[in-house]
Every structure is written in C-alpha cells, then in structure tokens.
Amino acid sequence: MTEFELIERYFDWGEGIGDDCALIEVDAHQQLVATVDTLIEGVHFPKETNAHDIAYKALAVNLSDLSAMGATPLYFTLALTLPAMNEKWLQDFSCTLKTLAQTYNIRLVGGDTTKGALSITINATGVVKCQALMRSGAKVGDSIFVSNTIGDAALAWQQMQVQEIPSIDLLKQFNRPEPQVKLGQSLLGVANSCIDISDGLQQDLSHILTRSKVGATINVDALPLSNEVTQHINNTDDWCIALAGGDDYELCFTVSKAQLDSIQSIEKELGIVLTKIGMITNGQGLIIKGLNETCQSYRHF
Template sequence: MNEFSLIEKYFTWKNSDLDGLGVGDDCALVSVSSQQQLAITVDTLIEGVHFPIDTTPQDIAYKALAVNLSDLAAMGATPWYFSLALTLPSIDEQWLKGFSQSLKALAQQHNIYLIGGDTTKGALSITINATGMLRKNQALLRSGAKVGDNVFVSNTLGDAALAWWQIQKQQIPSTSLLAQFNCPQPQVKLGQALLGIANSCIDISDGLEQDLSHILTHSKVGASIDINALPLSAEVTAHIANTQDWCVALAGGDDYELCFTAPKTQMDAIQLIAEKLHIVITKIGIITEERGLEIKGLEGGCQSYQHF
C-alpha cells in the first residue's frame, strides 16, 4: 500500500454537509461565503527523510513553508495565514534564531501570517498548516484537464533531485543545485495568473510522472509527453548525457514547479504570463482521450517518490 491508496482507503470520507470540502487536490477547499473559499493544506518535514541531518535551520524553515506555499500556488490561492507545529530534540537558541528569521522572511515575502501552533520535544520535525483565499469556484483543480489541452511545466525539472542524488553519492552539489533542493521557489504568482486560463494544475513534489498522473486520474483522461521536451538545466542535461538517467527529471521530485494543462487557444496568454513573471513555461505534451501516460523517447521506467 502506498501513500495514495492509504489515503483513498482510510481517509477519503464523504462530507456531504460541508460545501466545497474534499480530499484529493493540493488543498482542500472550504466555502466561507457565497463568494469566497479557503484553500487549506498541511505538510510535514522530517529530519533524515525530507532534509539531511546537517541542513541549516534557515534552509529547513524556508523549505517547510515553501512546500505549503507551493500547494496554495497549485490552486491559484492567495496566501493568508499559517500555523506551525515544531518538534525539537532540545532547545538550541542559536538554531531557533536562524529558523525563525528565515521563516519570517519567506512569510513576509508572500504576505502570509503566522497565527499560532504547537511545540513539543522529540525527533526534529516541522508541520505547517497553511490557508489561502480564493473566489468561489475559481480554484485550479486536478480534475479539469480536457482532451486536446496542452501540458505545461514551469522553469526546469530535476535540479533538486540531482542535488539529492549527489549527496547520496557523497558528492558536493553546486550552489545552484543546492539552492533548488533547500530553497525551492513556490510559484504563487504563476498559480494566480493561471486562474481562468488553465483547466487543471498540480505542483510537482513527488516527480512529474506521478504528479501529472494525478491530474490524468482525476480528470479521467490520458496524456502524451515528449521526454526530449522537458526543460532541463545544464547540470541535469550533463548528468543525463553521462548516465542516461532521465529519472532525476521525470520522477525525482522536490521541484515545486507547476504542471498545468490549458486549451491551445491560451498559448499567447501563457507566453505573456511567462514574460511578465520572468519565468520559463514549456509545453511538454498534450492531453489525450486514451487513458494513461505515454512518455515518448523513454526506454524503461522510473519510480517516483513513495513515502511507503
């Protein structure tokens, strides 16, 4: 049983009395008025699982909040507030100073406010519950992809996964790769800009292959993507040339970029968004009627990240 079948079997309950609440997207949506919805997400980071033991408190704090902001971005939500549950093995004031300063800086950057939480003693872990705001029925969902939509991703894929691969090989990643691994840039403005343009969206946390497949499952469609169309940095390109390991880009995870689908008629609008936000948006494939994900140019398969 993997993470998603566990959730489906034990925790996907029907909440017919609550308008808008549901399990299965990057955030749950809760209607709070006739015009507004809350987008709510939660993520936990565990030392030795989601970040190496020697990671700085600044990088831990940044990533803990960034991954939640990325979930809000995938729905097109405007960040509003968050709570923090922090489990510490001991009180280290120097560590706490670095952690809190980094957390505050990223929160201020995205105008999201810390409103409370909990602290306990134990193995180091950080849980953040973040909430954003949306106009009702405007959220980007995984279930909206349409046959004929183009499939897009933002920026580059595989940089964080390559950094982790090198760390496991006892190599020293470059500064740019480490930055992508420790301090991913949540695409909040992109998510907001895609409202009314994209038909579906998801953030890439567990790997493109797995996360795009969630869109296909929820939308009851298929997709065909071209492995050679994936946007890659020079370092990931060199790694693939040397090892033929496409899995860092296709299934490595920790990208925290957005994968979305949109009608062909929106190509010009998407190009304008990319120019305005100074980011790269790449078309990598198309949504098809036949179920499943076809990856043209890939020999063999890749295993995206699994918690269990």
C-alpha cells in the same frame, strides 16, 4: 500499500480529498484553501541541514501547494518538534521563517511545540476569489506545460547520498525552492487543471489524469532541464531524475488551445519560462515518448 492507497482506503470519506489543498466554500465568490506538510530530518532534509534552509523549505512547500490552486496566502500555523532546546538554532529558524512569511504576506497565527525527533509541520491557508485551480479540469486537446526546470533538486539529493557536494545552483533548488504563487494566481481562468510537482512529474501529472479521467502523451526531449541535469542525463541516460525525482515544486498545468496566447503573456509578465511538454489525450494513462526504462517516483511506504 502506497501513501495514496492509504489515504483513499482510510481517510477519503467522500468530502473532497484529492487536490493540493482542501477547498472550503465560504460563499459564492470566495473559497478558502488549506494545506499541511511535514518535513522530517533524514527523510526530507539531511541531518546537517542548517536551520535557515529548514525553515525556508518548510514554509515554501506549503506555499507551493497554495500556488497550485491559484490561492493568495493568508496565514499558517507551525508545529515544531525539537530534540533539545537550542537557542541559536531557534533564532536562525525563526529569522528565515519570518522573512519568507513577510515576502509572501502570510501570517503566523499559532501552533505547537513538542520534544522529540526534529520535524516541522506547517498548515497554511489561502483564499481564491473565484474558482480555484483543480486537478480535475484537464480536457482532451489541452497542452501540458511545466514551469522553469525540473530534476535539479533530485540531482542534488542523489549527489548528497554518495557524499558528492552539489553545485550552489542545485543546492538552492533543493533547499530553497521558489513557490510559484504569482504564476498560480495568473493561471486562474486560464489553465484547466494544475498541480505542483513535489513527488515527480510522472506521478503528479498522473494525478491530473486520474482526477480528470483523461490520458496524456509527453516527450522527454521537451522536458525543461538545467545544464547540469542535461549533462547528467547525457552521461547516464537517467531520465528518471527529471521524471520521478521530485522536490521540484514547480507547476504542471494544462491549457486549451484558445488560451495559448495568454500563456505567452504570463511568461512575459512574470519573466518565467513555461515549457509545453505534451498533450492531453483520450483514454487513460500516461505515455512517455523517448523513455526506455521504468521510473519509480518517491513513496513514503
């Protein structure tokens, strides 16, 4: 049983599970969005990761979920499980967590502390003052876009598994992904659907297709890749690093032809690269042109 089959079988009670965040209607003009993520030592970050990077990523991945809904961050809670009381570690963790929270104007309002194996759980809430971005709105004929580059964090993780030292750029993408909060907000009323790429482009785009009941065709040659990921693929033909590696925390979204000019304006305004990688089609499933292998996205189970 996969993680998603587990959720569907035991916890989808017909109350709206299925997007990056839970959507709570406040009134006709405002929606609350809530998300929760847990990071566990040895699963989501190596044991030797410093407290600064752990704190940054723990909050950043939740901010990324909020961004996929177009939300403005409001507040978060922190559940911190520690193997021992280490004041230096706690000072470093707290300092970076506070700095990132202030950067995105999100407040820590409560939480819990327990003793055990190191894990960090953050529950973040934001607000959308119109209709939130959803996975279920993709339309046939939409163009599929991805922000910035993908595959960098996965390549860093792969290198660490074989005792290689990733470059500074790759480590930054792995330890300190930049949540695309401003992009998500800019896509409100522009994009038909959106998701953050945490489990890999192939799997996360497939969630859009399933929820929207459409198909898609993308081309590997169109994927936005850094020089290091490009070199890795040229040397190994390992396209799965970009398609299924995960940990990107970029946005994948779909846009109608009528809104393509708006995408160019958003690129210019935010100084961001938004790359068209394919189209939404009739039918079901994802067709990946140029891929000669089967990619397996990350699964917890």
